[in-house]
Amino acid sequence: MTRIEPGDGTAEFRFPNIAPPSSGDYADQAFGHAGIRVVQGQLKKYPGQSAPETLLLDGMGQSHQDAPRRSAFFDHHSGGSFLIDLGQAISVTKVNSYPWHQNEAREENRRRAAQRFTLYGFSGDQLPDMTLSPRRGGWTRIARVNTDRFFEVDEPLERPAQQACSITSAHGEIGRFRYLLWVVKGGTFFSEFDVFGSP
Numbered sequence: 001m002t003r004i005e006p007g008d009g010t011a012e013f014r015f016p017n018i019a020p021p022s023s024g025d026y027a028d029q030a031f032g033h034a035g036i037r038v039v040q041g042q043l044k045k046y047p048g049q050s051a052p053e054t055l056l057l058d059g060m061g062q063s064h065q066d067a068p069r070r071s072a073f074f075d076h077h078s079g080g081s082f083l084i085d086l087g088q089a090i091s092v093t094k095v096n097s098y099p100w101h102q103n104e105a106r107e108e109n110r111r112r113a114a115q116r117f118t119l120y121g122f123s124g125d126q127l128p129d130m131t132l133s134p135r136r137g138g139w140t141r142i143a144r145v146n147t148d149r150f151f152e153v154d155e156p157l158e159r160p161a162q163q164a165c166s167i168t169s170a171h172g173e174i175g176r177f178r179y180l181l182w183v184v185k186g187g188t189f190f191s192e193f194d195v196f197g198s199p
């Protein structure tokens with residue numbers, strides 16, 4: 001089940017039901033269980049500005065609405081993929097993601113708040129051949145997310161600038177996975193990925 005909600009547009013990241021970015025999830029850097037890296041595409045790096053992908057596990061959202069230094073984002077045209085290694089196969093119960101973007105001068109420019117990604121999981125210890133498509137590599141497709149479609153965004157101002165996506169299962173466990181793969185389209189300003197579960 002995928003729940004998508006708009007936030008209150010503050011650094012508190014308040015949503016109707018979904019919790020704010022967490023430092024208590026299994027993948028958070030606070031515990032040292034998990035690592036994250038880019039396995040396809042490249043994160044955008046303006047001169048003097050970049051946010052490494054490790055920021056996605058630091059337990060915090062962005063401090064303000066247009067914060068590229070506090071966001072991990074791919075080039076809008078190329079997209080890319082994030083890989084989380086949980087260190088061992090665990091029972092994954094919830095996967096949350098949090099983008100925030102609204103240009104300071106142009107209120108309608110919030111295109112980097114939209115989330116378009118497919119999430120995959122893999123339970124084995126040996127990572128599949130990453131040159132293969134996820135399907136051929138044996139990945140399990142968990143969810144497909146397109147928040148613009150969900151919010152029925154026809155005009156830019158209809159897109160919530162701050163969003164949360166929360167993926168869960170009606171059965172409690174999404175599955176047992178060691179690796180999670182986000183195949184991202186577009187240049188979303190992601191601030192945090194939270195992965196909840198237990199060994």
Ligand SMILES: [Ca+2]
Nearest residue numbers: 022023028059
């Ligand atoms: Ca976290």
